[in-house]
Structure formats: structure tokens, C-alpha cells
Amino acid sequence: MKHLFIILAYILMCNLGFSQKKEIKYYGANNKVVENKAAANYYLNIKRSKNGKTLCQKVVIKSNSEYEVEQWTVKSVNDSTISIKSQRKNLISRRFLKQDSLFVFWDLDNEGNIIQEGRSRAVFPLHLEGEVRKYYSSGQLKSTEVYENNQLLSNENWLENGDKYFNNIFYSVDIMPEYPGGEEQLRRHIATNINLLECVYKERIQGKVIIGFVITEEGSLEGLIVEKKVHSILDNEALRVIQDVSHKKWTPGILNDKKVKVKYSVPISFVLH
Incomplete structure (x- = not known):
């Protein structure tokens, strides 16, 4: 009991x-x-x-x-x-x-x-x-x-x-901006254009850099910034790779049937093998 x-x-x-x-x-x-x-x-x-x-x-x-x-x-x-x-x-x-x-x-x-x-x-x-x-x-x-x-x-x-x-940036919209050829094409460009200096391998520098930017109502890529830093060498290389595609026109983002500025972030991982 x-x-x-x-x-x-x-x-x-x-x-x-x-x-x-x-x-x-x-x-x-x-x-x-x-x-x-x-x-x-x-x-x-x-x-x-x-x-x-x-x-x-x-x-x-x-x-x-x-x-x-x-x-x-x-x-x-x-x-x-x-x-x-x-x-x-x-x-x-x-x-x-x-x-x-x-x-x-x-x-x-x-x-x-x-x-x-x-x-x-x-x-x-x-x-x-x-x-x-x-x-x-x-x-x-x-x-x-x-x-x-x-x-x-x-x-x-x-x-x-x-x-x-930039003013009036949106983070979540009905239709997100799209890179020419789609997200897979953007990933392919990043993967094939990354160049690392020899000192990166010697010093075993690695990590994930996040690059932020704005896609305007006209589809232009503007306002590149490093949102998450790892090391100046990796940060600058990530910026360079995204800068290389900044001249390309994106499909603008849509919210409530209107084109708007959209904040976009791209993570770039540097992993040494």
C-alpha cells in the first residue's frame, strides 16, 4: 500500500x-x-x-x-x-x-x-x-x-x-529573388571560382563565411557586406566570388504582387581536407 x-x-x-x-x-x-x-x-x-x-x-x-x-x-x-x-x-x-x-x-x-x-x-x-x-x-x-x-x-x-x-528591405516575400539559372547555378559558380592562398592551408584556416546583399526591385545585386566573419583572407575571398556575379540581373522578389527589395544571404563554407 x-x-x-x-x-x-x-x-x-x-x-x-x-x-x-x-x-x-x-x-x-x-x-x-x-x-x-x-x-x-x-x-x-x-x-x-x-x-x-x-x-x-x-x-x-x-x-x-x-x-x-x-x-x-x-x-x-x-x-x-x-x-x-x-x-x-x-x-x-x-x-x-x-x-x-x-x-x-x-x-x-x-x-x-x-x-x-x-x-x-x-x-x-x-x-x-x-x-x-x-x-x-x-x-x-x-x-x-x-x-x-x-x-x-x-x-x-x-x-x-x-x-x-538600404531602406525598406524585406526578408520574407511571396516569391524570393532568383539568380540566373537558379540557386544551383549560383552554388556551382561559387564552388568552381573559389581560390585559396597557400597560407590558408599552412595555417589551417577554415570556417563558414556569410555574405549578405540586397536584390533591388530592378534585379540588381547591391550592398555587399560580410555578415559572419571567419578570417580576413576567407572573408575577402567570399566577397570576391559574389562580387564576380554582381553584374548579373536577378529575377526580383515579389510581395503582395509588387517588386520589392529583398535581403539575401549566401553561406560559403571553407573546409580543408
Whole structure:
């Protein structure tokens, strides 16, 4: 009888502490909330536990396939703060304050620097409304963005050195820009045109460089930047390879039946064998 009581008590504690509320949110182009998977570009699989812990998976839908691209663990710190741990990024803290029907929020990195602030209908996941300001870790303003019902309407952008970048860049559109011959042709160009100096092999320099740029409404490639650096030699070589195709016209991106500027990123991996 004593053993039975212990087992029942253990089951009760598990149910109270670890029972989960599951929720799936679907999103289309430009983070528009949609009703089902058929209309979605990605979805968030959210599991909320009664112990204050939330697990969230971002799953991208592409060519009838699904693959997880990100996962977050969210924990309640107090009545006005949550912590968010990502697989790919450092831990951040989100402070929030309820104002009328919205939450004012501030995202801070692990050194206490504000990296994002604005208003949202929810604390997590965010459902943005109005102006959102983003910052580099140095404190330099990165962008001011305007949202309506979680959809980006407009933005102003700056480089980390303070120089002005392109305005009104979109990151998720109905039809993404396309390189002449398609993405496979772009990969082929990169693979066949990479040249590495002998010192790269001697010093065993390797890693993944990410090059960012904007495809304009006219299909021009503009605003080349190194988004993720590894080493100056690899960074410059990755820039050179993409610069070689900058004269080619892309098919512009489309959002709501209009051509728009689209931010595009290309990862280039340097792996020594």
C-alpha cells in the first residue's frame, strides 16, 4: 500500500509539473499569420509546461519537405522577465511591461545591452505592432522597423559603422529573388571560382563565411557586406566570388504582387581536407 501511494504521488507530481499545453502557429510570407500549413512558409511548434518552461521549434516548409531550423527554450524569471535560449544564439533576456492591449518589450544580450525594443501583442512568440528598434552589440542603431499585425511595412537600416544602408528591405516575400539559372547555378559558380592562398592551408584556416546583399526591385545585386566573419583572407575571398556575379540581373522578389527589395544571404563554407 505504501509503494502504491508513492507511485501515485510521483505520477501526480509529474502531471502537475510537466503537463504541457501544445500550440502550433502558422506563418506565411513577411511573417503574416495564416490559418493552416497549406498557406504557411513555416510554423512554430510550441509546448508550454505548467512549471513555466516553454519549448518552441521553428519548422520551415519548402518543396513539400519540412526541416527544423531553430529551437528555443523559454523560462520565466519573474513577473516581468523571461529568458530565451536558442540553439544558435546566446541567451537573451526579454523584459516586458503591459500597456493597454500591448506589451512593451526590451531584449537584452548576456552583457545587458539592448538589442531590440518595441511593442508586441504577446511576450513569446512576438506579434509585432508599431515601431521596433534593433541595435548592434556595440549600441549602434541597426534598424527602425514599422509593423502592422506582425507584418513588416517599412524600415530604415544602418551598418555597424553608422553608415546608411538600404531602406525598406524585406526578408520574407511571396516569391524570393532568383539568380540566373537558379540557386544551383549560383552554388556551382561559387564552388568552381573559389581560390585559396597557400597560407590558408599552412595555417589551417577554415570556417563558414556569410555574405549578405540586397536584390533591388530592378534585379540588381547591391550592398555587399560580410555578415559572419571567419578570417580576413576567407572573408575577402567570399566577397570576391559574389562580387564576380554582381553584374548579373536577378529575377526580383515579389510581395503582395509588387517588386520589392529583398535581403539575401549566401553561406560559403571553407573546409580543408
